[in-house]
Amino acid sequence: MTDVAARHRIEICLGSSCFAKGAGRLAEVASAWAERHQAAIELVGHRCRERCADGPRVVLDGVERRVKDERELAGLLASLGGP
Numbered sequence: 220m221t222d223v224a225a226r227h228r229i230e231i232c233l234g235s236s237c238f239a240k241g242a243g244r245l246a247e248v249a250s251a252w253a254e255r256h257q258a259a260i261e262l263v264g265h266r267c268r269e270r271c272a273d274g275p276r277v278v279l280d281g282v283e284r285r286v287k288d289e290r291e292l293a294g295l296l297a298s299l300g301g302p
């Protein structure tokens with residue numbers, strides 16, 4: 220298990236469109252990652268940001284982007300310092 224020193228904030232859109240595109244699975248991946256790494260991480264859901272056509276929408280440390288699937292999110296999380 221690797222500690223992630225910095226505190227990170229992950230916001231995942233849980234609006235209906237993003238949820239239908241897999242945002243719920245992204246939230247599960249982020250939650251599991253935080254547990255595995257005992258990460259200082261804040262995981263929050265947010266409402267629709269009206270970018271539904273380009274979802275699921277994720278804000279990682281203030282940077283909003285589309286994260287198309289669990290694999291892409293895992294890569295982003297790994298870049299925070301975990302294995």
Ligand code: FES
Nearest residue numbers: 234237267268271
């Ligand atoms: S439902 Fe996520 S941006 Fe609209």
